[in-house]
Amino acid sequence: MSNHLQTFTKGLIKENPILVLLLGCCPTLATTTTAVNGMSMGLATTFVLVLSNIFISLLKGFIPDKVRIPCFIVVIASFVTIVQLVMQAFVPSIYETLGLFIPLIVVNCIVLGRAEAFASKNPVFPSLLDGLGMGLGFTLALTLLGCIREFLGCGSIFGFTILPETANILVFILPPGAFICLGFVIAIVNKLKKESH
């Protein structure tokens, strides 16, 4: 049981996909302009990650090694498209904020990375836990980055204004701000990890 727990929790901090593994940086940099965008992107990715991990784990005996990557991509792309269609039909308000970013999940290296590194070698239940842990770790990192960038760039967090407009530092909303923030957050996380050892 403790083994299962570890499979789940390692994604949150110890092997956090963004802050430690540095996987999936493209959507991280692009979608964390506000806290809400970051969190929604994280949750949508978590959903796809869990489903693709489950199915790839189920299919692992059926897929020959040489064609595993195209098979994984087809499975992942199918789930992303299903998520997109369902969101468009039933939660149009969320789809409107996220619409542009959803197809990006297909090329997110965490999803393919976890399929390759974990789900294709492990049974279904640990794969599910791995996907969930990694997804939530991804969501956590994206929300944190989104909060920092929204606070510094727009003076608000989750849309609630905290600082007046004059205190906004525009660069944090723009792409360079994403790199600066990510760098500092990784540095702080590394420092904290070292101290806790």
Next chain:
Amino acid sequence: MAKKPSSLKNMLIALFVITAVSGGLLGLVYGLTKDAIAEVELQKNEKAIKEVLPLGEGITYTADTITLDDNGVTLSFPCNLARDANGTLLGAAIKTTEGGFGGNIELMVGITTDGIIKGVSVLSHSETPGLGANMEGKFKDQFADKKPGDNIILEVTKSHDGKKVDAITAATITSKAFTKAVDNAFKAFESNKSQLQKGGQQ
């Protein structure tokens, strides 16, 4: 279960089965969500029309297309013409698109026959959040009840004389594209107005 060896037959079977099942599944989901998505789009469209052209009850809206000759290029605008019970043209909600900073900005502009822009609604855009995306606020509201035919020229400018459109800070391209889109819709409506008015009375 042991891994299947990568023989040609196994690879073909695996790829074929996975793509076929995925394709079938996607077709199924598409079929299930198609109507709901169309419904959502329709409602969004109707809401936008009501928002930009608030004319009260008893108005019928008919879909139409108007064109504008822009320096030799013919632009066409899908629109919804609003007529009262007698068939008199009251105004139009015009869909207009212009390339912004991150992609196309699609707007719905409501214009009445006396040449007043009643309102503008943003249908879709992909501008930078926190910058260009701020168009849905103070910037957009500037266009409401403007009468470009008079002394107001629709042009983004730094001057603050109150007659022109104030741009969004750090989003000049978005501001210009937005204004151009509204301007195009206005010109298209003005140049087609007399013809459309005739058309209604027949």
